[in-house]
Amino acid sequence: MISDLYPAPSQFMWRELYRAALFEADPEKIQEHIAQAEWAIVLRGRQLFGEQGDHIQEEQDLEDALYALQALKNCIFSPANSSRAESAA
Numbered sequence: 523m524i525s526d527l528y529p530a531p532s533q534f535m536w537r538e539l540y541r542a543a544l545f546e547a548d549p550e551k552i553q554e555h556i557a558q559a560e561w562a563i564v565l566r567g568r569q570l571f572g573e574q575g576d577h578i579q580e581e582q583d584l585e586d587a588l589y590a591l592q593a594l595k596n597c598i599f600s601p602a603n604s605s606r607a608e609s610a611a
């Protein structure tokens with residue numbers, strides 16, 4: 523299970539994993555970095571849900587990060603991108 527592989531995310535951990543996914547240049551590693559970042563973001567959102575206090579800014583940051591990762595996945599793993607990679611080979 524993925525939760526066994528990684529510790530619970532902190533406010534800073536999800537941001538680090540998110541940045542690592544955004545700036546990963548190795549096509550062999552990017553999917554794993556995206557998955558790790560998505561996992562950390564979702565878990566951090568769950569943590570915030572259970573905590574008292576105002577977390578509006580971080581919650582918005584989490585939502586924006588998930589949106590950006592989805593856009594990144596769409597760009598990298600789109601059929602148009604796959605056909606370009608195949609034609610270059």
